[in-house]
Amino acid sequence: MAEAIVSVKNLSKEFVLPQHRHTSLKQVFVNIGRQNTKKQQRVLNNIDLQIQKGEFFGIVGRNGSGKSTLLKILAGVYAPTKGEVYVGGTLTPFIELGVGFNPELTGRDNVFLNGALLGFNRKEMEAMYDDIVKFAELEPFMDQKLKNYSSGMQVRLAFSIAIRAKSDILLIDEVLAVGDANFQKKCMETFESLKQEGRTIIFITHSMEHVRTFCDRVAVIDKSNLLFVGDTEKAIDVYNKLNQDDEKVRLELENQHTSQTSERLGSGKATIVSHKLLNRSGRKSVELETSKEFEVKLHIVANETIHNCAVGVMFRKDPHENLYGINNYYNAKPIKVINSGQAIDVTFADKLPLNPGTYYVSFAISGMKDGDYEDFDNLNNIMRVNVVGPKTSWGVVHSSPNITVGGIND
């Protein structure tokens, strides 16, 4: 077992909320003798972490979970409120690329300036200057002022300098957000080679793809707490679960209000009084599972006597394109007649053939006559649901085929 190069014990961090902080002596004097109403916000709560030498360690978590604060504490920018942090080696933080860049200087001068911040002297910088510029693909621009660079160019330049740092530990926070596909590929290759060199890398990202490619171990942080540390695949599951819960809460909120895309159409000869979407366990939910059972229950009252009724449910990804619809008419279960004032209950049960994602759901009742139809009541795109589960096929349609491949010797 390799030794721990970064070790965090019982780490907590609290910030005083800005609106409760005195920012002038005047406020201090005015508030003398008043009750101290400072509000502390805990952004990290009892974090314990051991990162081994040579590890590619990922930290994931939703926005505001505290992961950047943790990184800043490791980098020595913030001091912990409680607990201990041990860092056993030189450390270069890329909390943000291009720290210390001066927009009034040329690209060339900025390379040297930034290099100095990383601890290189002029001679060392001169030796690697050409490599840096070549990596950044900015040869023609080096004598222009930095303020004339695009943001992508600035990040490329900063990244090219930063990866030269000879420190034992690299802290990387979401730096790959900018840069075109080609440059991102180059970054990935660089990470590969850094990993090969046996450097310790602590990597914060939202991209599970990057986590899967690079990380040996991953920590999941949520709401200031360390939720999970360990195996990459398990961590990704934990993280995805968190996001699904998030999506669920969001959709529930959204469904309380009628969303912009939804509308109620129809002649009003019947009214859909209530609609319910039930998940596999029979509970009302805005979250359904791919390929699993679900139910829709509709309660409909006829306002006048209607004939040849079709009741249906439609799932759409785009508000105007039908993806998957179920309907009693197509299943030859016609409702011949509903008398005025009569109430009916319709229940649909099916296995959901849709891949994970969010979908609009519509409910409608209409009358069929000579191949044409009249909408009585149509709750068009009335709610959104989140479909979760494994993705075993391309596109929106779920399928789990048996695939055999012949002709390969292995």
Next chain:
Amino acid sequence: MGYLWSLLRPLFMFATLYVVFVYIFNLNKGIAHYPAYLLLGIVLWNFFTETTTIGMSSVVSRGDLIRKISIPRYLVVLSSSTSALINLGLNLLVVFGFVIANGVHPTLSWLLLPLLLVELFAFALAVAFLLSALYVKFRDISYIWEVFIQAAFYATPIIYSLSLVSERYRGWILMNPVAQIIQDARHAVVTNTSITIWDVERLGYALVPIVLVIIVAIFSGLYFKKQSKYFAENI
């Protein structure tokens, strides 16, 4: 261009004060080599104000750096004093030009000047460290300091001679380290008629300004060290 202005600024201030105090108020009576005497005072005072004012805002104005990397915080304050130091060097050249033009002969006591400059630099830096840490938390410090510096300009014998002040107050005025330094520097370089703290107080009291510098330096250093941990989150 920047250096030219840094030379011209004290020279213009000197010219104004010289005209006002020599031709209007006749304050130069009894002071030998008044132009050199006045200019030296102004140059040293300007160095003190420049170092403290720029130092005060140094941490806050480099907030972008401080929030992102863990450079030693004291470097930010220290580096902010370099331009004031360069200005001081250039200005002192002009001062010596005046000194020689005024017909002062070089003496061994000129060698005391570097010691006094060290004391002045130490005091200015100490104050800058204290102010820079306070400024992170209390943004109105800058206004308070501006007013304070203006009052202190008149409480320090820069444009007037101490001989115009009642003897009872001379000791108190010279307790101010900057006043002590300016008077000592004048005594060493320009004229031995400059009244120094050594003339008006016994040895024990005469050491008060130097002790004050040391106390302020220690206090500022400790306060800065304690606060610097929280600069990143308070800026």
